[in-house]
Amino acid sequence: MFKSGFISIMGRPNAGKSTLLNAMLGEKIAAVSSKPQTTRTQIMGVLTHENCQFVFVDTPGIHKPKNKLGKFMVKEAETSTDEADIILYLVDASTFNFEREQEVLDGINGKNIILIINKTDKVEEKENILPIIANMSNYREFEEIVPISALKKDGVEDLLNLIEEKLPEGPKFFPDDTLTDQPEKQIVAEFIREKLMRNLNDEIPFGIAVTTDSMKYNEGKNLTSISATIYCERDSHKAIIIGKKGETLKKIGSQARHDLERFTQSKVFLELWVKVKDNWRNSDIMLKNFGYKEQK
Ligand SMILES: Nc1nc2c(ncn2[C@@H]2O[C@H](COP(=O)(O)OP(=O)(O)OP(=O)(O)O)[C@@H](O)[C@H]2O)c(=O)[nH]1
Numbered sequence: 001m002f003k004s005g006f007i008s009i010m011g012r013p014n015a016g017k018s019t020l021l022n023a024m025l026g027e028k029i030a031a032v033s034s035k036p037q038t039t040r041t042q043i044m045g046v047l048t049h050e051n052c053q054f055v056f057v058d059t060p061g062i063h064k065p066k067n068k069l070g071k072f073m074v075k076e077a078e079t080s081t082d083e084a085d086i087i088l089y090l091v092d093a094s095t096f097n098f099e100r101e102q103e104v105l106d107g108i109n110g111k112n113i114i115l116i117i118n119k120t121d122k123v124e125e126k127e128n129i130l131p132i133i134a135n136m137s138n139y140r141e142f143e144e145i146v147p148i149s150a151l152k153k154d155g156v157e158d159l160l161n162l163i164e165e166k167l168p169e170g171p172k173f174f175p176d177d178t179l180t181d182q183p184e185k186q187i188v189a190e191f192i193r194e195k196l197m198r199n200l201n202d203e204i205p206f207g208i209a210v211t212t213d214s215m216k217y218n219e220g221k222n223l224t225s226i227s228a229t230i231y232c233e234r235d236s237h238k239a240i241i242i243g244k245k246g247e248t249l250k251k252i253g254s255q256a257r258h259d260l261e262r263f264t265q266s267k268v269f270l271e272l273w274v275k276v277k278d279n280w281r282n283s284d285i286m287l288k289n290f291g292y293k294e295q296k
């Protein structure tokens with residue numbers, strides 16, 4: 001019997017959803033940073049075992065939106081339950097706040113929720129996990145409760161086995177070698193945005209979007225030439241992104257190149273441009289342009 005299904009990964013910003021997606025796939029496709037609201041769209045990741053196909057959907061963290069981009073993000077998360085067979089609901093054990101979790105949980109429709117207590121590596125006294133379990137399971141019914149560390153990959157294998165047990169009988173939706181439905185150019189843009197999220201502070205990272213404008217592979221040289229544009233919201237932000245003598249942009253470019261070389265399995269020549277688009281997070285046209293539009 002072959003099993004398959006859609007597994008939605010949900011929770012508050014920064015809970016470790018994208019880290020868990022990457023850990024389960026054994027391959028990095030989703031951007032991860034220590035800042036909240038890193039993920040902006042649904043990101044599908046497919047893992048195929050001999051008797052089972054997992055279709056994971058990583059989602060943006062659920063928060064109170066302050067602009068149109070935020071509204072789009074929360075909608076992306078909430079609509080991911082439409083087709084989900086199983087929901088993985090992640091909480092960060094090291095910063096657990098019951099009231100905030102309640103607010104988020106209230107917005108989630110769907111059954112078959114597995115509560116994942118993540119970042120257990122950051123909790124020194126393991127007894128401190130017990131009240132989290134008690135509070136959460138008194139409030140909502142969970143199919144299972146699983147403590148893990150997505151970062152250290154502790155418990156991830158067991159979690160996969162548990163999900164496999166619970167998946168319904170179903171077809172192989174995608175060919176064996178499918179990893180994601182994201183176009184290559186989008187993954188490239190996300191890797192670059194991840195480095196910007198990691199290197200910039202204050203409000204700057206939240207107002208950044210990246211587009212991959214061209215990507216050409218030269219087989220003879222095993223070289224991929226990529227040109228991408230970084231959009232930010234102010235001239236002052238542009239100056240900070242570029243940095244003194246271009247040093248910040250250079251650092252971001254070289255960190256991104258490192259990931260991109262692994263991803264493309266080739267040498268990478270990366271050209272980055274920085275442009276200002278005032279208030280794009282509230283512009284329907286710009287949001288659409290950057291790929292922040294409903295997929296269905
Ligand atoms: N110590 C520890 N850190 C973790 C763990 N899982 C994730 N992190 C860190 O938590 C931060 C947020 O991780 P992400 O995977 O980007 O979290 P997310 O839930 O996808 O966040 P958004 O996309 O912003 O909603 C990163 O700095 C991760 O390295 C864990 O198990 N242990």
Ligand SMILES: [Mg+2]
Nearest residue numbers: 017018038039
């Ligand atoms: Mg994420």
